[in-house]
Amino acid sequence: xxxxxxxxxxxxxxxxxxxxxxxxxxxxxxxxxxxxxxxxxxxxxxxxxxxxxxxxxxxxxxxxxxxxxxxxxxxxxxxxxxxxxxxxxxxxxxxxxxxxxxxxxxxxxxxxxxxxxxxxxxxxxxxxxxxxxxxxxxxxxxxxxxxxxxxxxxxxxxxxxxxxxxxxxxxxxxxxxxxxxxxxxxxxxxxxxxxxxxxxxxxxxxxxxxxxxxxxxxxxxxxxxxxxxxxxxxxxxxxxxxxxxxxxxxxxxxxxxxxxxxxxxxxxxxxxxxxxxxxxxxxxxxxxxxxxxxxxxxxxxxxxxxxxxxxxx
Amino acid sequence: xxxxxxxxxxxxxxxxxxxxxxxxxxxxxxxxxxxxxxxxxxxxxxxxxxxxxxxxxxxxxxxxxxxxxxxxxxxxxxxxxxxxxxxxxxxxxxxxxxxxxxxxxxxxxxxxxxxxxxxxxxxxxxxxxxxxxxxxxxxxxxxxxxxxxxxxxxxxxxxxxxxxxxxxxxxxxxxxxxxxxxxxxxxxxxxxxxxxxxxxxxxxxxxxxxxxxxxxxxxxxxxxxxxxxxxxxxxxxxxxxxxxxxxxxxxxxxxxxxxxxxxxxxxxxxxxxxxxxxxxxxxxxxxxxxxxxxxxxxxxxxxxxxxxxxxxxxxxxxxxxxxxxxxxxxxxxxxxxxxxxxxxxxxxxxxxxxxxxxxxxxxxxxxxxxxxxxxxxxxxxxxxxxxxxxxxxxxxxxxxxxxxxxxxxxxxxxxxxxxxxxxxxxxxxxxxxxxxxxxxxxxxxxxxxxxxxxxxxxxxxxxxxxxxxxxxxxxxxxxxxxxxxxxxxxxxx
Numbered sequence: 001x002x003x004x005x006x007x008x009x010x011x012x013x014x015x016x017x018x019x020x021x022x023x024x025x026x027x028x029x030x031x032x033x034x035x036x037x038x039x040x041x042x043x044x045x046x047x048x049x050x051x052x053x054x055x056x057x058x059x060x061x062x063x064x065x066x067x068x069x070x071x072x073x074x075x076x077x078x079x080x081x082x083x084x085x086x087x088x089x090x091x092x093x094x095x096x097x098x099x100x101x102x103x104x105x106x107x108x109x110x111x112x113x114x115x116x117x118x119x120x121x122x123x124x125x126x127x128x129x130x131x132x133x134x135x136x137x138x139x140x141x142x143x144x145x146x147x148x149x150x151x152x153x154x155x156x157x158x159x160x161x162x163x164x165x166x167x168x169x170x171x172x173x174x175x176x177x178x179x180x181x182x183x184x185x186x187x188x189x190x191x192x193x194x195x196x197x198x199x200x201x202x203x204x205x206x207x208x209x210x211x212x213x214x215x216x217x218x219x220x221x222x223x224x225x226x227x228x229x230x231x232x233x234x235x236x237x238x239x240x241x242x243x244x245x246x247x248x249x250x251x252x253x254x255x256x257x258x259x260x261x262x263x264x265x266x267x268x269x270x271x272x273x274x275x276x277x278x279x280x281x282x283x284x285x286x287x288x289x290x291x292x293x294x295x296x297x298x299x300x301x302x303x304x305x306x307x308x309x310x311x312x313x
Numbered sequence: 314x315x316x317x318x319x320x321x322x323x324x325x326x327x328x329x330x331x332x333x334x335x336x337x338x339x340x341x342x343x344x345x346x347x348x349x350x351x352x353x354x355x356x357x358x359x360x361x362x363x364x365x366x367x368x369x370x371x372x373x374x375x376x377x378x379x380x381x382x383x384x385x386x387x388x389x390x391x392x393x394x395x396x397x398x399x400x401x402x403x404x405x406x407x408x409x410x411x412x413x414x415x416x417x418x419x420x421x422x423x424x425x426x427x428x429x430x431x432x433x434x435x436x437x438x439x440x441x442x443x444x445x446x447x448x449x450x451x452x453x454x455x456x457x458x459x460x461x462x463x464x465x466x467x468x469x470x471x472x473x474x475x476x477x478x479x480x481x482x483x484x485x486x487x488x489x490x491x492x493x494x495x496x497x498x499x500x501x502x503x504x505x506x507x508x509x510x511x512x513x514x515x516x517x518x519x520x521x522x523x524x525x526x527x528x529x530x531x532x533x534x535x536x537x538x539x540x541x542x543x544x545x546x547x548x549x550x551x552x553x554x555x556x557x558x559x560x561x562x563x564x565x566x567x568x569x570x571x572x573x574x575x576x577x578x579x580x581x582x583x584x585x586x587x588x589x590x591x592x593x594x595x596x597x598x599x600x601x602x603x604x605x606x607x608x609x610x611x612x613x614x615x616x617x618x619x620x621x622x623x624x625x626x627x628x629x630x631x632x633x634x635x636x637x638x639x640x641x642x643x644x645x646x647x648x649x650x651x652x653x654x655x656x657x658x659x660x661x662x663x664x665x666x667x668x669x670x671x672x673x674x675x676x677x678x679x680x681x682x683x684x685x686x687x688x689x690x691x692x693x694x695x696x697x698x699x700x701x702x703x704x705x706x707x708x709x710x711x712x713x714x715x716x717x718x719x720x721x722x723x724x725x726x727x728x729x730x731x732x733x734x735x736x737x738x739x740x741x742x743x744x745x746x747x748x749x750x751x752x753x754x755x756x757x758x759x760x761x762x763x764x765x766x767x768x769x770x771x772x773x774x775x776x777x778x779x780x781x782x783x784x785x786x787x788x789x790x791x792x793x794x795x796x797x798x799x800x801x802x803x804x805x806x
Binding site: 001002003004005006092095096098099103106107110111114155159253257259309310313 | 380381382383558563567570571575576577578579581582592593594595596597
């Protein structure tokens with residue numbers, strides 16, 4: 001496979017994941033804005049921070065009014081993290097690597113782009129937002145379904161999955177980082193429970209509020225939530241789960257190519273560290289410090305993969 | 314007897330073809346007695362029995378299908394995000410096996426002659442010595458590459474892929490309009506048009522036996538592999554070279570690479586490694602044996618041609634000349650596409666094959682010639698005038714369809730640089746019906762069959778790309794000028 005193609009696949013799936021994550025963040029933010037208008041400014045600010053576009057937003061807007069933030073995150077083509085921009089980037093990369101994709105994956109991606117372009121051609125009124133967000137999630141499910149149902153489990157698939165899990169881990173870590181002050185252990189220790197809406201926002205932005213309840217019943221604590229999002233091996237968006245998948249994908253590629261590269265070792269180390277950790281140790285180290293370290297490691301791993309597999313020169 | 318009456322009888326307002334045009338227009342479906350011609354009989358029976366609303370619905374669905382599949386082209390100068398669809402018409406163009414046999418024999422003859430001509434022109438130049446083609450046409454030709462003189466392309470093939478443009482004016486009257494020996498495009502449309510028809514109206518193909526076109530990618534791969542260079546070891550590695558995602562034909566480049574199961578590369582994926590052209594893969598650099606390039610000669614190698622090119626590979630020509638690579642089509646084949654040289658094609662065919670040409674050449678006036686120029690200027694309003702190196706329907710004058718002012722403006726351009734132009738009589742291109750809101754209506758068409766040339770054989774896919782002028786009376790079928798396409802059927806014996 002061409003190095004450029006591996007890079008294109010990696011980024012195509014990163015952007016797909018990012019667009020879906022942004023839709024989820026918007027969904028969670030919108031709920032808060034609807035139900036607790038007093039807190040909505042704060043909430044939108046943290047949504048923008050999580051999506052990495054706060055500085056861009058501040059440069060152009062002076063307040064965090066819902067309609068402005070929604071428009072910025074959904075359909076502003078000047079915002080590189082907006083749903084429309086990330087979807088376009090995903091589709092451009094898909095065009096670039098079309099020869100590596102099955103017809104089904106390409107068509108699902110292309111169709112998603114066409115659908116979103118039409119859907120987001122004009123501003124989305126509040127009452128339509130839930131529908132629009134659900135279309136975005138459905139479209140991304142189509143691409144994922146086609147990917148799983150039709151692609152060979154070879155290097156092409158593994159590079160695509162690497163993009164998905166690196167982006168997903170990055171996203172979950174950012175959500176935790178932005179909300180870490182809510183999750184500080186002091187609250188749990190004093191026995192007070194987390195603000196209902198706040199923890200629900202966190203879980204909703206990773207589509208996991210139901211999953212959390214199945215596992216933990218009604219017990220809501222910062223320690224449980226953090227453990228769930230960082231260490232739970234069954235939670236498909238937890239850091240440990242993503243790190244495990246990344247290590248596996250890299251080891252599969254290594255096996256297929258029969259050549260060893262540093263990235264595989266780096267990924268294994270990262271995964272082993274999460275596997276052996278407990279939430280108490282993490283709190284001891286400092287949640288914020290832990291996440292910052294994770295984000296840095298994750299990004300270094302991404303760069304190492306690009307180098308090892310010659311995405312560019 | 315089933316009859317079809319076109320909305321407008323006579324197809325084109327004759328005035329549009331000029332006062333001198335008194336010939337009867339040839340419609341491929343309906344003859345002069347208003348009966349259906351042989352090849353269309355079965356289709357017509359189906360069509361008459363079919364609910365017209367269903368066909369209309371299918372016709373609309375085809376657009377969504379093309380868009381979803383991403384069969385689009387980019388138009389230069391427009392927003393890159395604005396990818397356009399080429400209109401597709403649901404009525405197939407149908408030819409009998411007999412008609413096709415005749416036509417393909419003629420194409421085969423013409424393509425063999427082109428290859429022999431190119432070999433000669435880059436070696437002993439016998440045809441120039443024999444005085445059959447003037448030396449000036451070669452010497453003053455930008456498409457003639459001195460870097461190719463004396464070079465023997467692997468397998469002796471120059472034009473691996475040819476897309477001969479054919480027009481028809483009568484039952485047995487086929488003319489070659491252009492030879493397109495350089496980098497003919499459109500084959501992906503031939504394949505996707507058939508795919509679309511199969512999806513939309515599958516029952517048609519169980520009723521009517523149509524020859525397959527779907528083998529083209531496999532044949533292309535085999536044909537390219539058969540031209541592997543001397544340095545190739547083992548199974549030839551093939552790749553398609555594209556200028557990139559913004560090129561107007563990018564869809565076709567990726568489509569062909571995909572269908573052949575080979576890599577689609579850009580210049581920056583390639584470099585010279587150990588005397589070979591190699592592509593950067595996830596496992597290091599890997600040598601390429603055959604490069605099907607969709608990049609023009611002048612951009613191919615910044616060291617040998619245009620030094621500003623970012624699309625090519627520095628040093629690729631040196632590797633090529635040393636036998637480390639096959640480039641398809643060979644550099645320098647563009648000379649055969651020159652429209653002034655075109656006028657000598659009957660001589661060229663005869664010179665190399667020793668036979669009379671089976672396909673007709675359109676009478677061509679070379680404006681570099683004083684007598685020809687005088688004739689052209691006197692009859693400008695009735696002629697089609699083209700730039701010698703032009704393509705895509707740009708920069709041409711269709712005299713009978715042009716306004717007085719357009720003709721006069723063109724006269725000024727022509728006089729400023731006569732040798733840049735050739736002129737041809739306006740041909741009464743055959744018509745084939747298209748599906749419109751009001752029923753079937755005749756429109757002018759041309760045909761681009763696709764020819765594969767390898768040392769073993771010349772293969773022509775039965776069918777090709779039919780381009781159709783969607784506007785009533787229009788003779789310009791180019792997609793860049795609003796033309797559409799049709800599926801092209803060659804019936805089984």
